[in-house]
Amino acid sequence: MMVNNQKAEIKKSKNKEFIFLSVSLILLAVLAITFSALVYDLVSNGLSRIDKSFMTSFPSRFAEKAGILSACVGSLAVMGVTCLLAIPIGIGAGIYLEEYAPKNFITTIIEVSISNLAGVPSIVYGLMALGLFVQKFGFGASILTAGLTLSILVLPIIIVTTREAIRTIPNTIREAALALGTTKWQMIWDHTLPYSMGGILTGIIIALSRAIGETAPLITIGALTFIAFLPASPITSTFPFISFQWLKDPFTVLPIQMFNWVSRPQEEFHVNAAATGLVLVIVTISMNIVALTLRSHFRKKIKW
Amino acid sequence: MENENAIVNNKELRLEVKNFNFYYGQVHALKNIDLLIERNKAVALIGPSGCGKSTLLRSMNRMHDLYPGNRYEGEMILYPEKLNIVSPKVDPLEVRMKISMVFQKPNPFPKTIFENVAYGLKIRGIKDKDLIAQKVQKSLENVGLWNEVKNRLNQSALGLSGGQQQRLCIARALATDPEIIVFDEPTSALDPIATAKIEELVNVLKKEVTIVIVTHNMQQAARVSDYTAFMYMGELIEFGETKNIFTRPSKKLTEEYITGHFG
Ligand SMILES: Nc1ncnc2c1ncn2[C@@H]1O[C@H](COP(=O)(O)OP(=O)(O)OP(=O)(O)O)[C@@H](O)[C@H]1O
Ligand SMILES: [Mg+2]
Numbered sequence: 254m255m256v257n258n259q260k261a262e263i264k265k266s267k268n269k270e271f272i273f274l275s276v277s278l279i280l281l282a283v284l285a286i287t288f289s290a291l292v293y294d295l296v297s298n299g300l301s302r303i304d305k306s307f308m309t310s311f312p313s314r315f316a317e318k319a320g321i322l323s324a325c326v327g328s329l330a331v332m333g334v335t336c337l338l339a340i341p342i343g344i345g346a347g348i349y350l351e352e353y354a355p356k357n358f359i360t361t362i363i364e365v366s367i368s369n370l371a372g373v374p375s376i377v378y379g380l381m382a383l384g385l386f387v388q389k390f391g392f393g394a395s396i397l398t399a400g401l402t403l404s405i406l407v408l409p410i411i412i413v414t415t416r417e418a419i420r421t422i423p424n425t426i427r428e429a430a431l432a433l434g435t436t437k438w439q440m441i442w443d444h445t446l447p448y449s450m451g452g453i454l455t456g457i458i459i460a461l462s463r464a465i466g467e468t469a470p471l472i473t474i475g476a477l478t479f480i481a482f483l484p485a486s487p488i489t490s491t492f493p494f495i496s497f498q499w500l501k502d503p504f505t506v507l508p509i510q511m512f513n514w515v516s517r518p519q520e521e522f523h524v525n526a527a528a529t530g531l532v533l534v535i536v537t538i539s540m541n542i543v544a545l546t547l548r549s550h551f552r553k554k555i556k557w
Numbered sequence: 558m559e560n561e562n563a564i565v566n567n568k569e570l571r572l573e574v575k576n577f578n579f580y581y582g583q584v585h586a587l588k589n590i591d592l593l594i595e596r597n598k599a600v601a602l603i604g605p606s607g608c609g610k611s612t613l614l615r616s617m618n619r620m621h622d623l624y625p626g627n628r629y630e631g632e633m634i635l636y637p638e639k640l641n642i643v644s645p646k647v648d649p650l651e652v653r654m655k656i657s658m659v660f661q662k663p664n665p666f667p668k669t670i671f672e673n674v675a676y677g678l679k680i681r682g683i684k685d686k687d688l689i690a691q692k693v694q695k696s697l698e699n700v701g702l703w704n705e706v707k708n709r710l711n712q713s714a715l716g717l718s719g720g721q722q723q724r725l726c727i728a729r730a731l732a733t734d735p736e737i738i739v740f741d742e743p744t745s746a747l748d749p750i751a752t753a754k755i756e757e758l759v760n761v762l763k764k765e766v767t768i769v770i771v772t773h774n775m776q777q778a779a780r781v782s783d784y785t786a787f788m789y790m791g792e793l794i795e796f797g798e799t800k801n802i803f804t805r806p807s808k809k810l811t812e813e814y815i816t817g818h819f820g
Binding site for chain 1: 677
């Protein structure tokens with residue numbers, strides 16, 4: 254009697270497991286098919302359009318002559334500013350919250366706010382930036398404003414992943430270092446940071462691949478959609494040879510360029526849009542591959 | 558304290574614990590501890606779980622300073638410097654530079670074997686490569702690991718067995734020439750053979766360094782220590798030469814504990 258019951262129970266849980274697995278597999282398949290269709294669509298429409306002149310020309314009224322040079326340079330410049338701001342601040346904040354901050358009411362409020370910020374729609378960041386950076390600080394619709402906006406947008410991602418990476422380090426390792434007589438900062442620099450680098454780098458790349466595709470907040474701050482010149486060069490021929498003029502220059506970025514071409518009626522511009530989309534997807538996928546490689550590289554080196 | 562005469566006055570003192578109390582916030586974990594630790598001897602701390610052995614040990618290198626709300630009261634005077642190591646005026650870093658700790662679970666850094674042993678020297682600002690290499694070799698020899706690892710010094714310490722890792726951690730603690738090494742149940746995660754090696758090692762090490770070791774294993778205490786302190790519920794019940802404690806303890810509680818009536 255008992256034995257029969259057990260068998261029935263086992264069968265029941267096995268059935269449940271089977272149903273769960275089947276549903277998961279079907280959903281996965283749907284995802285994979287959607288993604289492939291998307292890539293196929295971009296490739297079949299855009300691939301033939303990608304060539305040297307497409308990469309090195311400014312946008313134009315004539316679809317065949319148009320290119321993505323200014324968008325590429327714009328994306329690069331904006332991402333550069335974003336990196337410079339978001340990476341050190343994000344890692345610093347993550348370290349502070351994990352290793353230094355006392356566990357009290359204020360810290361809890363800060364933690365909750367950061368998690369909530371990660372969920373705020375990106376266009377809201379755009380509105381905030383429009384009011385603060387463009388109007389109040391007078392930075393205009395510039396590369397600086399865009400970099401500031403995107404770094405605030407991705408900061409929560411970097412902070413949260415940094416904290417998670419740091420949290421995987423067992424406390425016994427911290428105590429081992431501190432017991433030898435290190436200061437807290439030495440312990441962080443020699444141990445916490447190197448051992449959590451894999452996770453932190455992954456977080457950074459996820460954050461940057463999010464930032465590179467952002468359109469809404471940049472349109473909100475007033476990014477141009479058609480731009481036929483490059484920002485000022487950061488290197489000059491006269492003393493002091495370095496110029497920050499480019500930070501104040503207007504810009505466009507790849508997703509905005511793409512959006513602009515999609516919204517035109519002519520079919521030829523849609524091809525340009527597909528090609529731009531393809532470039533964007535390739536960049537993002539490459540970044541993700543780098544992230545995965547880094548993660549597995551660091552995981553192999555350190556196991557607890 | 559009754560057994561104060563256990564340490565003959567003219568022998569060299571290393572650490573004097575005087576009317577020491579410790580609090581985890583409101584929890585009064587150590588009560589009026591008095592203890593005299595002689596130079597280059599091994600002292601075993603025994604007692605049932607939760608009696609405060611680790612708490613006392615971790616006070617000795619100020620590990621409690623790492624967490625908020627902890628409080629020391631009383632004195633622990635390190636000789637010959639006559640430094641009260643639990644005084645808030647004394648920098649915990651200075652104490653940890655003099656008193657090294659070996660933990661219950663081996664905790665090597667996920668770095669190379671060489672880097673693990675050299676790390677303490679590095680944070681003491683020693684840059685001389687030859688000196689570091691020399692110290693690393695000597696420490697590894699002292700823990701009997703040199704021959705096993707000399708050809709793989711640049712491989713990860715995580716590739717070693719548990720017992721080897723623990724000996725590496727001892728080498729790491731030893732490399733900086735500490736005045737005292739405190740061990741918190743260093744063999745509880747190891748198999749009997751690795752345990753025997755560590756015990757042997759403690760017996761050798763105490764020629765050069767003072768040792769305080771927490772253990773749950775009575776035989777281990779008897780094998781490695783010169784003096785034994787029996788603790789119960791945050792108090793030091795009895796302290797004396799190990800052979801006396803184990804053959805004719807003066808307190809009923811001590812006798813019941815070492816004969817296995819509780820704990
Ligand atoms: N962080 C802490 N906060 C509050 N109380 C603590 C803390 N750590 C330990 N205690 C308490 O202090 C007392 C002594 O603990 P301790 O860890 O020193 O015991 P122990 O003798 O080392 O035990 P074991 O043999 O199990 O390792 C125990 O009652 C314990 O509950
Ligand atoms: Mg303990």
